[in-house]
Amino acid sequence: MHLIVLIFGIVLLPEAYPLKCHKCLPGSSGTCTDTEVQCPSPSYQCGALKITSFAGDSKLSDVRMKICVLADQCVEGSVNFGIARHIITSKCCTSELCNTEPAPEPSSSSPNGKRCYHCDGLKCSATLNCAGNEDHCISKTVTAGGKKTITKGCASKQICSNTQNPQIKALIGEEISCCQGDFCNSASSTSAGLLLLVAPLISLAMFS
Template sequence: MHLLALIFGIVLLPKAQTLKCYECLPEGGGSCTDKQKECPAAGYQCGAMSITSYAGGAKIVDMNMKTCTLPDQCFEGSLNFGISKTVVATKCCTTDLCNSKPAAEPGKTNPNGKKCYFCNGNTCTGTLNCEGNEDHCITGAVVVGNQKTIVKGCASKLICSGVGNPQIQGLIGADISCCQGNYCNSASSTSAGLLLLVTPLVSLLMLS
């Protein structure tokens, strides 16, 4: 009898339900209007992401977006080049239309004791005190036009691994290397224009 009930239960079980989430993907850094979207498959969650960028201490990007997302794309992390910093925060939930509110921008973080090199002018010998969960030193290449510029700084583990979002590496181009240990990102000289550091942020304007 129990076996028969189990068989009927399996046969009559509904297929795995997909979530319905709010989607809001601003174009060109502008605002957008929430729309309802059914996620493409079971396993997706509803997510809200905030991206905040600073240059010279001034906020230059303050963007919020919403969409269906996978669990491994829910994270907090930052990429710090000293003169510019980008902070990404994601809030995920698992019920229909639960992502109605934007992800909260992380508060001010304090130095965590980790130290990395960063570029200032034509050299990369400056000391950058990493903050919050920035536990790796990073070296990357920014390509603007035909010119490749090396940038160095601090980054969170999830920024380095790209686990949070497949487009995270777009922050500094395809050439990226991370390491652990104070000053492990080398202090070789390079040419790093301050304005070039802002350009790669454009690639984070859309969720995958």
């Protein structure tokens, strides 16, 4: 009797279908129009993401998008290389076409007591005060013109633990290493310029 009940229970379970979500990827003009797409599998959610980049107090760019995302792609964090700081915010949901609202604006953040090295000129021995939830030190290798240079700074745990996230990979690249503890990211090596730090933002418009 129990076996029959179990069989009927399995047969009558509702089948999980992929969600439909709004999709909006910015073009060269920086604007986009919502379209409806079906996510690749039921494990995806609907998401709205926002990547805001600053040089000091000046905003460099503000990239917004809506896409199907996996749960670990709903990231809230920042990476700060001293010369440029990138903040990711997101808003994810699990019902049909629920990602109508944009991701929230980044909240203001103040120094949190953590300190890392960052690159200033040709040396990477300058001190950077981490802010907000930046609790790791980060080192990033940039290759340009066949030459490798290194830049350093502060990063949030979610940035360091989600390096395969396509948004994070496009933002900071693949050759990164993170560590915990003040000044754990070593003071040696030369730095990358602002252009090399900001150039990956161009690829953010290419997500699918």
